[in-house]
Structures are given as C-alpha cells and as structure tokens.
Amino acid sequence: MTAHAEYELYYWPTIQGRGELIRLALEAAGASYVDVARLPESKGGGAKAIMPFLGGKKKGAATPFAPPFLRTGGIVIAQTAAILSYIGPRLGLAPEDEPGRAHVLQHALTAADLIVEAHDAHHPIAGSLYYEDQKSEALRRAKIFVAERVPKFLSYFEGLLETSEGEWLHGDRMTYADLCFFQVLCGLEYAFPRAITSLSSSIPLSLALQERVGAQKRIAAYLASDRRIPFNEHGIFRKYPELDSEVPAG
Numbered sequence: 001m002t003a004h005a006e007y008e009l010y011y012w013p014t015i016q017g018r019g020e021l022i023r024l025a026l027e028a029a030g031a032s033y034v035d036v037a038r039l040p041e042s043k044g045g046g047a048k049a050i051m052p053f054l055g056g057k058k059k060g061a062a063t064p065f066a067p068p069f070l071r072t073g074g075i076v077i078a079q080t081a082a083i084l085s086y087i088g089p090r091l092g093l094a095p096e097d098e099p100g101r102a103h104v105l106q107h108a109l110t111a112a113d114l115i116v117e118a119h120d121a122h123h124p125i126a127g128s129l130y131y132e133d134q135k136s137e138a139l140r141r142a143k144i145f146v147a148e149r150v151p152k153f154l155s156y157f158e159g160l161l162e163t164s165e166g167e168w169l170h171g172d173r174m175t176y177a178d179l180c181f182f183q184v185l186c187g188l189e190y191a192f193p194r195a196i197t198s199l200s201s202s203i204p205l206s207l208a209l210q211e212r213v214g215a216q217k218r219i220a221a222y223l224a225s226d227r228r229i230p231f232n233e234h235g236i237f238r239k240y241p242e243l244d245s246e247v248p249a250g
C-alpha cells in the first residue's frame with residue numbers, strides 16, 4: 001500500500017499536531033508521501049498503524065518514543081525537529097552551509113518550544129486528564145502564556161526577520177523553519193485570536209511571512225485540500241475562548 005511513496009509519515013490521523021510540521025515540509029516540496037494513519041484500516045492505516053513502531057516488547061536502538069515519525073530509505077526517524085533536519089536538505093528546505101543548517105534547526109526548535117507552551121496553556125497539569133479537570137489551572141497558565149510568553153516568542157521571531165539578510169527567517173530562501181513558524185502563527189491565530197489581534201501591529205514581518213508561506217503554490221493547494229485537517233479541540237492549538245485575552249500593553 002505504501003510501497004511507492006518515498007516518505008511514510010506516521011502521525012495521529014485526526015489532528016494537525018506536530019505531524020503538521022512534517023506534512024507542511026513534504027507538501028511544500030511536492031514530495032511523494034503517504035500519511036499512513038490517515039489511510040483506512042483496511043489499507044493498513046488508522047492509529048493502529050502507529051503502535052507497532054512504539055516499541056512494545058521489541059525495542060530497537062532508535063525506536064520512536066511518540067509520533068510523529070517518518071520512514072524513508074529504510075530508516076525510521078522520530079522527533080519533529082530531527083525529522084525536519086534530516087529531510088530539510090533533501091527537500092530543498094534547508095541552507096547549503098552547515099552554520100546555516102544549525103541556525104534553521106535552532107529556529108525550528110524555538111518554534112517547537114512555543115508549541116509545547118501553547119499545549120500546556122490548556123493542559124497545564126497532564127495530557128492524560130480532561131481539560132475540564134484542569135480548567136482552573138489552565139486559566140491561570142493561559143493568562144501568563146498570553147501576557148508574557150506569546151509576546152516574548154513573537155517579538156523574538158520578529159527580531160530574527162528584522163535582521164535576516166532576506167525575507168525569510170534564514171536569508172532569502174524559505175526553509176522548514178519558516179514552515180514551522182507559519183504553523184505556529186496559524187495555530188495561535190486559531191486558539192488565541194484576541195491575543196494575536198492585539199499584537200498584530202508589532203509583528204508585521206511575521207504576518208507577512210505567514211501570508212507568503214500560505215501563498216506558496218503547493219502550500220496554498222494543500223491548505224485548500226482535504227489533506228489539511230482543520231484545527232479542532234483535540235489538537236495542540238485549541239479554541240477555548242476563556243483562555244484567550246488581549247495582550248496587556250507594555
């Protein structure tokens with residue numbers, strides 16, 4: 001079923017989550033890939049397809065701890081940023097030079113840190129508990145996330161764009177770091193629209209980058225397709241209006 005695809009992505013089939021960062025890279029490059037768990041179970045898909053890789057009794061040296069993971073060229077790689085740094089150069093989404101590649105990985109990891117905090121804003125106690133069972137803690141956590149962390153991360157990325165030698169986070173070519181930042185901005189806009197609106201005048205270059213990424217031909221086609229899973233309240237970025245607020249001035 002997946003024999004003809006160069007890349008097999010394994011990620012939870014009903015959410016964007018961290019898998020979306022890999023999907024965006026594969027889509028941006030027009031790579032041949034299969035989103036395995038999104039296939040019907042009768043074709044080897046579903047969440048069931050993920051489980052055998054996660055160890056069980058037979059663990060290997062590079063067994064993934066959690067999805068996303070990618071199978072390509074006979075190997076399986078996990079950890080979103082590690083996957084991107086492996087496929088980035090192969091997909092034309094990373095710089096040629098080694099310092100440039102390190103910087104792009106740095107930016108992707110910073111976006112990944114922000115993703116963790118966006119998740120913890122609604123699940124500050126445990127991912128295994130329902131939101132409703134940690135709502136009071138989430139309200140406290142989200143208030144600080146919106147007031148302190150979102151502006152700090154976004155002004156950091158805006159600063160990178162102000163000093164970049166091109167219009168992308170690293171120079172004049174789009175890399176997988178730009179795709180990560182794009183996804184984070186889309187997620188924050190979905191989950192924290194009031195916060196992002198109140199910050200928008202201070203992050204013009206970031207918003208322009210988001211628009212540029214979204215307008216890339218392959219990305220635009222992907223976003224309009226049913227391959228793009230809509231944001232929903234099972235993923236990392238969740239629209240819980242009670243957690244959203246304007247960023248306080250100053």
Ligand SMILES: N[C@@H](CCC(=O)N[C@@H](CS)C(=O)NCC(=O)O)C(=O)O
Pocket residue numbers: 017018019066067068078079080081112
């Ligand atoms: N640092 C890892 C985090 C992976 C991760 O947390 N995956 C989530 C879905 S987005 C998961 O299924 N986690 C299961 C678990 O942590 O037990 C990465 O960036 O890929």
